[in-house]
Amino acid sequence: MASSLSASLYSHVCLARNESFSRVPVKALSRCLVPRKGLPAKRCFRILYNRKIIGAVDSMVTREDATPAINDGSKIRVPHVLTVAGSDSGGGAGIQADLKACAARGVYCSTVITAVTAQNTVGVQVAGVSVVSEEFVAEQLKSVLSDMHVDVVKTGMLPSVGIVKVLLHSLNEFPNLALVVDPVMVSTSGDVLAGPSIIDVFREELLPRADILTPNLHEASTLLGGKQIKTVGDMYQAAKLLHDMGPRNVLVKGGDLPDSFDAVDVLFDGEEFYELRAARVKTCNTHGTGCTLASCIAAELAKGSPILSAVKVAKRFVEATLDYSKEIVVGNGPQGPLDHFLRIKKDIQVSGKHWAFDPKSLVLYAVTDSGMNRNWGRSIMVAVKDAIEGGATIVQLREKDAETGDFIEAAKSCMEVCRSYGVPLLINDRVDVALACDADGVHVGQSDMPARLVRTILGPDKIIGVSCKTPEQAHRAWVDGADYIGCGGVYPTNTKANNRTIGLDGLKAICLTSKLPVVAIGGIGLLNAGTVMGIGAPNLEGVAVVSAIFDRECILEEARKLRLVLEEAKHQSLIRESA
Numbered sequence: 001m002a003s004s005l006s007a008s009l010y011s012h013v014c015l016a017r018n019e020s021f022s023r024v025p026v027k028a029l030s031r032c033l034v035p036r037k038g039l040p041a042k043r044c045f046r047i048l049y050n051r052k053i054i055g056a057v058d059s060m061v062t063r064e065d066a067t068p069a070i071n072d073g074s075k076i077r078v079p080h081v082l083t084v085a086g087s088d089s090g091g092g093a094g095i096q097a098d099l100k101a102c103a104a105r106g107v108y109c110s111t112v113i114t115a116v117t118a119q120n121t122v123g124v125q126v127a128g129v130s131v132v133s134e135e136f137v138a139e140q141l142k143s144v145l146s147d148m149h150v151d152v153v154k155t156g157m158l159p160s161v162g163i164v165k166v167l168l169h170s171l172n173e174f175p176n177l178a179l180v181v182d183p184v185m186v187s188t189s190g191d192v193l194a195g196p197s198i199i200d201v202f203r204e205e206l207l208p209r210a211d212i213l214t215p216n217l218h219e220a221s222t223l224l225g226g227k228q229i230k231t232v233g234d235m236y237q238a239a240k241l242l243h244d245m246g247p248r249n250v251l252v253k254g255g256d257l258p259d260s261f262d263a264v265d266v267l268f269d270g271e272e273f274y275e276l277r278a279a280r281v282k283t284c285n286t287h288g289t290g291c292t293l294a295s296c297i298a299a300e301l302a303k304g305s306p307i308l309s310a311v312k313v314a315k316r317f318v319e320a321t322l323d324y325s326k327e328i329v330v331g332n333g334p335q336g337p338l339d340h341f342l343r344i345k346k347d348i349q350v351s352g353k354h355w356a357f358d359p360k361s362l363v364l365y366a367v368t369d370s371g372m373n374r375n376w377g378r379s380i381m382v383a384v385k386d387a388i389e390g391g392a393t394i395v396q397l398r399e400k401d402a403e404t405g406d407f408i409e410a411a412k413s414c415m416e417v418c419r420s421y422g423v424p425l426l427i428n429d430r431v432d433v434a435l436a437c438d439a440d441g442v443h444v445g446q447s448d449m450p451a452r453l454v455r456t457i458l459g460p461d462k463i464i465g466v467s468c469k470t471p472e473q474a475h476r477a478w479v480d481g482a483d484y485i486g487c488g489g490v491y492p493t494n495t496k497a498n499n500r501t502i503g504l505d506g507l508k509a510i511c512l513t514s515k516l517p518v519v520a521i522g523g524i525g526l527l528n529a530g531t532v533m534g535i536g537a538p539n540l541e542g543v544a545v546v547s548a549i550f551d552r553e554c555i556l557e558e559a560r561k562l563r564l565v566l567e568e569a570k571h572q573s574l575i576r577e578s579a
């Protein structure tokens with residue numbers, strides 16, 4: 001349905017016809033169900049990036065057909081949020097938070113800046129607000145709205161009555177735009193961002209135009225003339241009273257609710273209340289949560305979600321970002337920012353250990369086999385450590401019959417070993433496991449996930465290898481963004497059933513046409529590794545072995561001998577090339 005309607009039209013249909021989302025009276029926010037076997041819920045959560053349902057409880061309100069991009073014939077129009085807000089020099093709140101939240105949710109975000117603030121993790125500095133003139137706000141609005149297909153307008157800091165009026169004028173010209181109003185008045189640090197003078201124009205003109213209003217407790221209280229809001233019951237009352245001022249939906253945010261174990265928000269749509277609860281994350285890094293929540297709601301509406309669904313996804317997103325940001329340190333003050341991409345922490349952990357793929361690392365490529373290690377009574381971790389100490393230059397975990405949870409545990413311990421030796425670790429086939437343990441990459445076969453998709457999921461800095469038996473497959477792998485190809489089986493092998501062998505001729509034919517570095521695989525060991533490397537293909541970088549290392553009593557010794565043979569073969573081919 002959403003694909004045949006423009007996103008803004010669809011969100012308006014949903015907003016106008018409230019019947020499109022189911023009404024569940026005072027329903028607590030559904031919590032994630034964890035798949036019984038498999039990835040721990042937290043990792044599923046991160047991998048699925050809060051977009052998908054984990055478990056089944058959410059089905060009561062979620063529209064599955066909301067599309068992130070609208071395809072008008074051959075051109076793809078992306079969902080688009082325009083944020084009208086203030087700039088935060090510290091990058092934690094305001095325009096900067098809005099841009100990051102929309103980007104993280106896969107939505108385009110344009111910006112109209114209403115004020116420039118000088119703030120950081122301590123707060124807004126003295127004389128730290130410079131308001132943009134009404135004329136120039138109008139100019140920015142004109143630039144964006146006269147040209148771009150905006151679906152939803154989200155407002156943050158609106159520091160003067162004049163600026164609110166200019167915005168209202170534009171909204172009148174574009175009556176189909178959905179409007180999310182975050183009535184920013186005071187920052188987390190307690191600094192005033194919009195004075196009491198704007199309250200009248202908010203109440204009388206902006207709120208009646210809003211599809212959803214998202215005040216925190218302080219803002220709700222201010223808009224209601226100083227009403228005390230200290231309990232969840234007060235939040236219900238406030239939501240109802242604010243709804244009477246005209247917005248179609250009101251979300252009163254309880255981040256600052258005293259003595260609350262949960263982070264409770266109350267949504268009122270004019271008929272039903274929804275009490276949305278999330279675990280309260282213990283963190284000081286909460287600067288920008290309100291802006292992020294409102295932007296995320298706007299982003300989901302722009303994709304075509306109904307209000308309740310948009311709010312639930314946004315709240316989950318904020319909870320996840322708060323959790324992932326709780327240890328990051330950006331400044332010396334008490335209010336740190338969120339990590340919208342759930343990544344900073346991870347990148348800090350691996351900083352200095354991230355390197356670009358080096359084809360030379362393919363020289364001795366060790367591929368594990370859980371059966372063999374079990375037979376020899378050793379753990380994968382010990383096996384991998386011995387292989388590396390013997391001279392393996394890259395490791396691939398190929399655990400075809402492991403349970404997902406066990407596979408992740410094994411992969412995490414192998415990651416530690418590999419990182420400590422500076423050797424890349426790839427995961428066979430399982431992109432989810434690679435993400436869960438932050439492996440260096442993935443190796444896929446022809447019938448696994450297509451390399452192009454793996455690249456999209458893993459991003460540009462991970463290593464991707466593809467098994468190929470023909471020059472055409474090798475070409476496809478290159479086009480799809482792979483880093484290397486594995487060619488084989490060169491010789492018959494017991495480690496892979498029904499595997500057609502390509503022989504040395506097949507290997508050479510692929511090497512000669514491949515634009516990617518090649519590693520040979522299949523039945524290779526001490527006795528034939530030299531012959532394989534001697535075929536005279538400069539892009540044949542090494543051999544991948546399974547049994548020749550892991551089905552031996554002393555892994556370290558076998559790896560050492562193989563490495564010597566390979567170094568000698570490389571040396572000989574260099575002599576041949578220079579002759």
Ligand SMILES: Nc1ncnc2c1ncn2[C@@H]1O[C@H](COP(=O)(O)OP(=O)(O)O)[C@@H](O)[C@H]1O
Pocket residue numbers: 215216217253254255256263264265278279280281282283286288289290291293315318319322
């Ligand atoms: N410590 C926390 N843990 C989980 N969620 C939180 C926490 N603090 C705030 N939230 C949530 O973040 C969103 C923003 O709320 P709030 O902090 O009240 O807004 P603002 O940033 O505008 O003051 C709400 O959904 C709220 O429930």
Ligand SMILES: Cc1ncc(COP(=O)(O)O)c(N)n1
Pocket residue numbers: 085086087088093094095117156157184186187188189193286287288289290291
């Ligand atoms: C420019 C700008 N806009 C909004 C906020 C509110 O964010 P928070 O409540 O997290 O301080 C802010 N501090 N600065």
